[in-house]
Amino acid sequence: MRFGRREFLALAGGFASSAALPKLSLAENPPGRPLHGLSAFGDLGYEAGFSHFRYASPDAPKGGTFNFQPSYWFFNQNTQTFNTLNSFVRRGDAPPRMENCFDSLMVTAWDEPDAIYAHLAESVTISADGNRFTFRLRPEARWHDGSPITAADVAFSYRTLKKDGHPQLLLPLRVLEDAVAEDDRTAILIFDGTQSAQAILTIAATYPILSSEWYEPRDFLASTLEPPLASGPYRVGRFSAGSFTEYERVENYWAKDLGTVRGLDHFDTIRIEFYQERQAGFEAFKKGNITWREEFTSKSWVTEYDFPAIAEKKVVKRLFDDEARPSMQAMALNQRRERFRDRRVRDAISRCFDFEWTNRNLFYEAYQKSHSLFSGSPYETAGPPVALERALIERLGAAHELPEGIYDDAYQEAPSDGSGRDRTRRRTAIGLLNAAGWSNDNGTLRNASGDTLDLEILIRSSVFERVYNPWVTTMRSIGINASLRLVDPAQYQARTASFDFDMAGYALNWEATPVNSGLENAFGSGSADVEGSRNWPGTADPLVDAIIHEVGAAANREDHRTAMRVLDRVLRLRRDWIPSWTSANHRVAYWDMFGFKEPKPDYFWPVERLWWVDQEKATTLGKA
Template identity: 55%
Template sequence: MMLNRLNRRDLLKYSSAAALSALAPRVALADVKTGVPLHGLSAFGELKYPANFTHFDYTNPDAPKGGTFCFSPGTWFFNQSPQTFNTLNGFSARGDAPPRIELCFDSLMTSALDEPDSVYGLVAETVTVSEDKKTFVFKMRPEARFHDGSPLTAHDAAFSYETLKTKGHPDLIVLMAELKEIVAQDDHTLRLGFSGKHSDRAILDIAAVIPIFSKAWYATRDFDTSTLEAPLGSGAYRAATILVGQTIEYERVPDYWAKDLPVQRGSNHFDRIRIEFFRERQADFESFKKGDIYWRTESVAKTWVTEYNFPAIQQKRVVKREFSSEKRPVLQAWAINERREQFRDQRVREAIALCFDFEWTSKNFFYDVYNRSQSLFEKSEFRSEGKPSPDELVIMEPLRDTLPPEIFGDALLQPTSDGSGRDRDNLRRAVELITAAGFTRQNGKFADSKGKPLNLELLIFAEVFTRSSTPFINNLNAIGINASLRLVDPTQYQVRLQDFDFDMIGAAYSLGPTPTEESLQAMFGSKSAAIPGSTNFPGLADPSVDALIQKVSGAKSRAELITIMRVLDRLLRIRRDWIPNWYSANHLIAYWDMFGFKEPKPDYGFPVETLWWRDEAKAKAIGKF
C-alpha cells in the first residue's frame, strides 16, 4: 500500500488452535488450492515461513523490553508534513493524523518484511479461498481482544471493512472498490467476496492493510469526524500522552493479546514510543543534537554533509550511518495538475521538466548526495531500461494504436544539463514546446490564444524547500512562464491537496514491492482522478494507462508482473504527469548509540521503532540512564 502511515507489521500464531493450518500447503495465490484453510498467502511462489514457524528471521525474540524510543517525523519531504497533527483518526481523509497511529490496530493478516508478496494471519488464524478465487473465508482467533478486554470478533471486522469502504481514505475506497460482500457468518468467521473484476492479489493488500475497529465503540461516535479521542484499538501499542501539535506518546500494551504469536515475538520492545513535532527543521535538529531526540533520518543533504560535526558525534556518542534502502519502488516527483487547462498539453509538461537543472542543483545544494530519478518506480526491478524487451513488446503490440510511438524506442531519460544552472539548449527547447502547444509570448510571458497568462505556482509547506526550488522557478520565469513559489502552513497545504487546489506539488511515496491493480489505480488510474483526497494528484486519466494497470491483475508470475510494470513505467515517463526529480540510494540515519538491532535489516521494510531495542550497557556508556 502506498500510504506510509498504513504500513502494517503484524504477526502469525502457531498453537494448538493452529493445528489445522499447520497442515496447509505452502502455495502461491496464483495456483492456490481452494477449500483448504491456509496460514498465509503469496502472490507468486512459495511462502517462506511454514505454519509452525516461531518468529520472523529479522526479529530478535531474546531482545530486552523497556525504555523509550523518541524521534521526530521530520523527513521534511514534500507531501509528508511533519510539523503537526490534529486528529487521531489516521484512516479517513479529514485532518492530519500522527505517524504510527496504525500501531494501535490489528488487521486480519500481515506482511513479512523479508518477502515481497506474502501475508500471514494475525487476527485471522486461517483463510480459505473459494474455487473461483472470488470469496475468502477468514477463521478468526477467539483470543483476539481490544485494549479494554472486549472480544474482537468477525462483526467488528465486518463493521470496519464496511465503514472504510464508504467513509475511509480515498485510497482505501479505491482499494476496496470491487469488494462486494462483507459478511460476519458468526463471531469467528468473516467472509469477503469480490465482484470478479478484481485483481486476484487484491486480497493481499486488503487483508494486511485494513485495520479492525470496535463496532461497539463507534456505536456512539461518528467515524468520519476528526477527533483527539484515541479510538479503541487492539494493537501492540495504544495512545497515551497527547499534546496536540507537540507530542504523542504510545505505550506498549503489557497484556497485548497477540504478544506471543510467532511473528510478534521479537518485535515491539520499547515500553514507549514518543514522537516530538517541530515547526522548524533547525529546532528539530537542535533537539537531536542535545539528546532530547534519540533517532533521526536526515533529508537535507547540506545538513548531512556539513552539520554532523557536533560534540556528541566527535565523542562517538552519536552514530552517523547509511542503511540500505528497501527493495521497493520509490516515487519522488513533481505532480502537475492537469485538471487545469494550461497543463493538459503534454508538451507544456515536458517544457516544465526541461527547466529543472538537476546537475547544477546537485552540485550546489545537494553535495552530490542524491541521485537523479529517472523512473516513478526508482530503486526497483520495475524501472525500464533501453529498448523494450521481446516480452515487453508482446504487451505493447496489442495497444500500439493507443500508445505514443516513442514508447517503442529507448526508455525516456530525464533531461541533463551542462551544469550551468541555465542550460541554453534545454531552455530553448522548452520555449519551442510551449509555442508548439499554442502559446505565444507577449512582453516576455507566455499566454494562450485568449490572452490568459501561462501561470504556474509550486505549492510547498516548509521553508526548507525554497532553497532548491527557487532556481527551478527562476528558469521557468526565464522562458516566459509566470512561475511562483507559494509557502502555506501544513494544515492549509493538506486541505489544498485534498481539494486538488494547486498547479504543481512535490510528492514522495514508497510503493508496495508487489503492486496490485487496485493500488496502482489509486495513484495512476482514471477511477481515482476525480476522487477528492486521492493520491492521483495530476488527475491522470488515460485509457492506455488503465489498460496496463488492468494487465497487472492478470500476471501469473513475478517475471510477467515485472514486464508489465516496465511497460507502464515507459508510458508514465513519456506522459510527464509526474516529473521525477531525485532520490537517496540509502537511508541517511543518525542515532544516539544506545540501541541494539539485528542485521541485516529486512529488504522490504525498516520499522526501527518496532524492531530495535534499548541496550542498557550502551545507554549507560553514553550517559543515557
C-alpha cells in the same frame, strides 16, 4: 531531501476492471482448506506455526522510550502537526503510527516481496471460485479493554472503510461486495470477481480492524482527540495536540507470543514530537530530546552533523541501504488546470530544472537523477522494448492509441551542461511552449486568449526554497509566471488532498510487488476526481488503465514485470509526473543507546518496532 510520503504497504486506490482478473495462484494457495499464509505468486518463506520472523529479536530486552521523527506516514497523518486521533478518514491531521494501535487479519512479512501470514485470523480459506475468503479468528484475540474481537467487528470495519474510509482505504474496496459475520469467529470477505491477486493481499493484511461496539455511538468521520479502543501492540498514551504524542506498549497484548509479533515492539514508549520547521527538530535532536532521526536534507548531512555529541561519539551517523522496493519522487503538474494539459508544456517546465547544477551545488552530489516512477527496481525499464514488452504493446495498440516514441528507447531527459544556465535546454523549452500555443509578449508568455502561463510551486517547508528558487528563476527567464508558495503543514495537507495546487512534490516507496490497486490510485482514471487520492496530476488515460489491468492480471512474476515496464514507458512519455532524484540509502543519525539486528529486512524498515534500548549504552549516555 524527500518530499514526504515515502512509504506505504499498498493502501492505495483500487477499481474494478471490466474483465475478470486471475485469483491468487490456486496451485500454491489451494482452495477449500485453511491456510496460514498467502502470496500473489505462491511463494511463502515461513511454514505454519513459525516461532517468529527472521528479522525479529525475541531475546531483546523490553523497556525505555524511543523518541524519533518519523520518516514516513499513512492516510491523513502529518509529521509536522496533528489535530485528530482519527487516522482512517480524510479529514484532519493525525499523528503517525496510529496504525500500530490496531490489528489486521493478516500481516506482511518484511523480508518477502508479497507474502502475508494469518495474525488476528488463525487461518484463511479460499472458495473454489476464488471470490470468497473465509477468516477464522483466534479465540484469544482481545481489545485493549479485554473484550473479544469478533467477526462482527471485522464485517463492520470493512463495510465502514468501504463507505467512509480515507481514499487510500476506501478505493481498493470497490472490488469487495460484502463483509459478513457467519458466527462470532468466522468472517467472510466476498469479492466481485474483478479483484487481482495482489489486491487481496492488500485488503487482508493492511486494513485495521475496528471495534463495532466502540464506534456505534460515535461518528466515524469525526475529527476527535478521544483515543479509540484498539487491540494492537501499542495504545495512545499522553499527548498534546500539535506538540507531541506518546504510544504505550500494551504489556498484556493478546498476540505477543504469536510468530507474527514475537520479537518485535520492544520500547515501552514511542514518542513523536512535532515541529513545523526542520531546523527546530534538528536542534531538538542535537540536544538529545529526540534520539533517532533520518536526514532528508543533503546539505545538512554534509555540513551540520559536526556538533559536540558527534565528536564525542555519543551520536552515530550512518548510511543504511534503502529497501528493495521501487521508489517514486516526482513533481505533479495539476492537469485540472487547463494550462498544464498539453504534454509539451509539462515537458518545457521539466527542462527548466537543472538537476546537474542542483546536485553539485545544493545536494553535495548525494543523489542520482531519476527518470522513472519505479526507480531502483526491476520495473524501471531501459532501451527499446524487449520481445515480451513489444508483444504487450502491440496487443494494447489494437484497442488504444499508443504514444509516439513507445517503441524507442525508454524516455529519459538528457542531462544539462551543469551550468545552471543551459541555453540549449532553455531554447528547447521555449520551442515546446511556442508549439503548444504560448508566445512571448514583452517577456511574458501568453496564449491566444491573452492568458499568462502561471505556475505556483506549493511547498510545506522553507527548506525547499533553496532548491526550487533556481527553477523558478529559470522559468521566469523564459516568460513563465512562476512562484513559490510556502504554507503551513495543515494547509499543505488540505490543499494537496483537494488538488488545490499547480505543482507539488510527492515521494513514496511502492510495495515490492506493485499492486494494480495502488497503481490505480496514483495513475488510474477512476481516481482522477477522488479527493485524497494519489492521482495528483489528474491522469485519465484509457491506455494507462489498460496497462494497470494487465499488471493485476499477471499470472506470474514475468508477466507482472513486463506489464510494469510497459507502464513505466508510457508514464515517462506522458510527463504527468516529473521524476526528480533518487538515493540508494537512508541517512540516519541516532544517539548510541540502541540495539538492533542486522541485516535489516529487505522490504520494510519500521525502526520503532525492530530496535530496542541497550541498557548499558543508555546508562553511559545518561539516558537510562
